[in-house]
Amino acid sequence: MAPPPLLEVKNLRVEFPTRRGTLLALDDISFDIAPGEVLGVVGESGAGKSLTGAAIIGLLDPPGRIASGEIRLAGQRIDNLPYEKMRQLRGRRIGAIFQDPLTSLNPLYTIGRQLVETIQTHLPVDAGEARARAIRLLQETGIPAAEQRIDQYPHQFSGGMRQRVVIALALAAEPQLIVADEPTTALDVSIQAQIIALLKRLCREHGAAIMLVTHDMGVIAETCDRVAVLYAGRVAEIGPVQDVIHRPRHPYTAGLMGSIPAMDEDRERLLQIDGAMPRLNAIPAGCAFNPRCPQVMARCRSERPELVDAGATRAACWLVHEAVSS
Amino acid sequence: MIPAAADMKALVQVEDLAKTFDVSGPWLNRVVERKPRQFVHAVDGVSFSIPKGQTLALVGESGCGKSTVARLLVGLYAPTRGSVHFGGHDTAKLKGAELRSLRRRMQMIFQDPYASLNPRWKVLDIVGEPLREHGLAQGGDALRDQVGELLRSVGLAAADCVKFPHQFSGGQRQRISIARALATEPEFLVCDEPTSALDVSVQAQVLNIMQDLQHRQGLTYLFISHNLAVVRHVADEVGVMYLGRLVEQAPKKSLFSQPRHPYTRMLLDAIPDIHMSGRARTPVQGEVPNPLNPPQGCAFHPRCPHANARCSSERPALRTIAGIRVACHAVEEGRI
Numbered sequence: 001m002a003p004p005p006l007l008e009v010k011n012l013r014v015e016f017p018t019r020r021g022t023l024l025a026l027d028d029i030s031f032d033i034a035p036g037e038v039l040g041v042v043g044e045s046g047a048g049k050s051l052t053g054a055a056i057i058g059l060l061d062p063p064g065r066i067a068s069g070e071i072r073l074a075g076q077r078i079d080n081l082p083y084e085k086m087r088q089l090r091g092r093r094i095g096a097i098f099q100d101p102l103t104s105l106n107p108l109y110t111i112g113r114q115l116v117e118t119i120q121t122h123l124p125v126d127a128g129e130a131r132a133r134a135i136r137l138l139q140e141t142g143i144p145a146a147e148q149r150i151d152q153y154p155h156q157f158s159g160g161m162r163q164r165v166v167i168a169l170a171l172a173a174e175p176q177l178i179v180a181d182e183p184t185t186a187l188d189v190s191i192q193a194q195i196i197a198l199l200k201r202l203c204r205e206h207g208a209a210i211m212l213v214t215h216d217m218g219v220i221a222e223t224c225d226r227v228a229v230l231y232a233g234r235v236a237e238i239g240p241v242q243d244v245i246h247r248p249r250h251p252y253t254a255g256l257m258g259s260i261p262a263m264d265e266d267r268e269r270l271l272q273i274d275g276a277m278p279r280l281n282a283i284p285a286g287c288a289f290n291p292r293c294p295q296v297m298a299r300c301r302s303e304r305p306e307l308v309d310a311g312a313t314r315a316a317c318w319l320v321h322e323a324v325s326s
Numbered sequence: 327m328i329p330a331a332a333d334m335k336a337l338v339q340v341e342d343l344a345k346t347f348d349v350s351g352p353w354l355n356r357v358v359e360r361k362p363r364q365f366v367h368a369v370d371g372v373s374f375s376i377p378k379g380q381t382l383a384l385v386g387e388s389g390c391g392k393s394t395v396a397r398l399l400v401g402l403y404a405p406t407r408g409s410v411h412f413g414g415h416d417t418a419k420l421k422g423a424e425l426r427s428l429r430r431r432m433q434m435i436f437q438d439p440y441a442s443l444n445p446r447w448k449v450l451d452i453v454g455e456p457l458r459e460h461g462l463a464q465g466g467d468a469l470r471d472q473v474g475e476l477l478r479s480v481g482l483a484a485a486d487c488v489k490f491p492h493q494f495s496g497g498q499r500q501r502i503s504i505a506r507a508l509a510t511e512p513e514f515l516v517c518d519e520p521t522s523a524l525d526v527s528v529q530a531q532v533l534n535i536m537q538d539l540q541h542r543q544g545l546t547y548l549f550i551s552h553n554l555a556v557v558r559h560v561a562d563e564v565g566v567m568y569l570g571r572l573v574e575q576a577p578k579k580s581l582f583s584q585p586r587h588p589y590t591r592m593l594l595d596a597i598p599d600i601h602m603s604g605r606a607r608t609p610v611q612g613e614v615p616n617p618l619n620p621p622q623g624c625a626f627h628p629r630c631p632h633a634n635a636r637c638s639s640e641r642p643a644l645r646t647i648a649g650i651r652v653a654c655h656a657v658e659e660g661r662i
Contacts, residue, residue: 044526044528158613160613188552188614189554189596189597190387190613191613192596193595193596218598219598222598259527260530261555261556261559262555263554263582269537270530270534272530272534273527273530273531274531276497276528
């Protein structure tokens with residue numbers, strides 16, 4: 001029997017009440033992450049991937065709120081925790097890494113002070129031990145001369161080095177889960193490879209699971225065990241990374257894969273998905289992808305497909321439903 | 327020696343192009359703090375040529391000077407040294423009406439479609455501006471027709487010309503930028519990261535449109551990008567830049583199958599690819615050095631696995647070896 005999931009997200013709905021009606025940003029999202037697993041979450045801008053991460057760490061920007069559904073961490077519900085409880089849990093059991101390493105560090109404090117503060121907030125250690133721990137973390141993340149650099153300010157670090165500091169911060173209290181929201185998007189390719197390798201190694205060593213939010217399929221392919229493809233706030237397809245990339249079942253996933261220029265094959269033209277992702281106030285009835293889908297059927301325009309098992313992956317598409325039932 | 331000099335078919339020819347920015351502190355600070363003037367050599371001695379109807383891509387990491395080259399070519403910056411020849415004319419020597427007519431023949435597409443369109447103008451005015459500016463449209467009706475035609479050529483509707491930029495998505499805005507660039511019927515388009523701000527499915531739409539336009543109108547592109555997979559899709563010839571210098575230039579096929587310069591090899595190893603799952607990338611050591619204080623000799627030597635004493639003292643020149651231009655002592659000596 002499989003180990004119980006570390007993180008369970010069930011029928012999560014996030015909505016934004018506005019003057020012109022309520023916008024449904026996440027619509028019935030369900031997935032789980034096993035201990036030590038790396039789950040990728042991909043999708044185009046506006047698909048709701050960052051919002052999913054924000055909902056899990058309890059940092060939804062108001063007026064956004066969780067309308068229904070539940071989030072469980074190791075069996076315990078965390079979506080309805082009071083603010084103070086959530087604050088203790090955040091950092092201690094769930095670490096977060098954001099896209100821009102400059103804005104996620106306080107420019108007025110040395111990185112040592114920020115690390116020591118994080119460590120002492122969550123772990124019962126004295127200042128000297130916290131500092132020793134901070135230096136050890138910086139060394140683990142590959143920052144040279146950590147003993148000296150710990151007393152420097154964020155502006156004295158380059159972008160790649162800052163992201164290492166942010167990773168050290170996220171791992172400071174030994175969390176079970178890291179939510180990494182586009183951790184390498186702001187970095188150059190040569191640095192990106194270093195950071196991804198580092199994140200993977202450290203999480204393996206510390207036994208932490210990762211939810212990796214990114215729009216870069218290349219990063220997903222080399223990092224993740226499983227991947228969830230989001231479209232217009234819904235899960236279009238979820239499954240092992242190899243199956244989703246090479247044998248996509250949902251037409252959107254297939255289009256997404258075909259539109260990526262590949263390094264090892266020549267294509268005269270890229271596959272293109274016409275149109276654009278619908279706005280939140282104009283999500284079409286039925287399957288949200290139906291206006292752009294090349295294989296659209298009458299049923300797609302009226303009825304919304306549920307996720308259904310399709311071989312190794314699960315996809316929300318009437319074509320898959322029909323293939324499965326026949 | 328500039329190998330491109332003899333190539334008469336070249337539409338664009340760049341020789342020893344350099345741009346230096348003065349980043350010194352204010353005069354008073356320099357005097358009080360006894361600091362010298364400081365210069366960034368953003369582009370330092372870059373030469374290349376682009377034959378008519380071809381695409382040259384420039385790749386490199388942030389700060390390598392690729393966008394500066396783009397701006398130098400279209401005349402948004404004046405070069406500190408070197409020259410740009412366009413269709414046989416030295417662009418620095420042209421003035422007045424001649425320069426205007428030259429401007430008409432080259433246009434630029436910028437990276438950020440949210441910042442490059444005036445939010446207070448309607449699409450008709452945005453796309454029609456170059457037509458008015460160059461006197462290419464007689465009267466309002468003709469202008470409207472021409473703008474409608476341009477919008478249709480990039481896959482938008484003629485009726486879209488009464489809308490404002492905020493009514494369009496990122497991909498549609500980038501098409502408006504392309505329509506605006508095409509308005510003067512240019513021969514040469516400088517595209518500075520035209521798809522970096524777009525999602526992959528939209529990127530595919532824009533790249534396909536650019537490709538169709540090239541086939542239909544015989545356009546010549548300078549395509550700037552940091553995304554090697556995109557470059558591999560669009561380019562005929564690829565130039566790799568590092569800290570303001572061209573370190574390798576080769577036809578696409580040989581660059582991707584047989585990279586010569588250690589930096590090119592490193593870049594190719596570093597990119598993630600959806601088809602290489604499981605295979606670990608070779609993380610590169612080190613980071614791009616501070617351009618204010620570039621290393622002596624070959625700028626890449628502190629990160630290079632093949633560097634020796636010569637690399638840290640003597641700057642390698644760009645030499646043509648077996649049809650590929652590469653600036654590396656190790657390649658030249660046959661060490662790698």
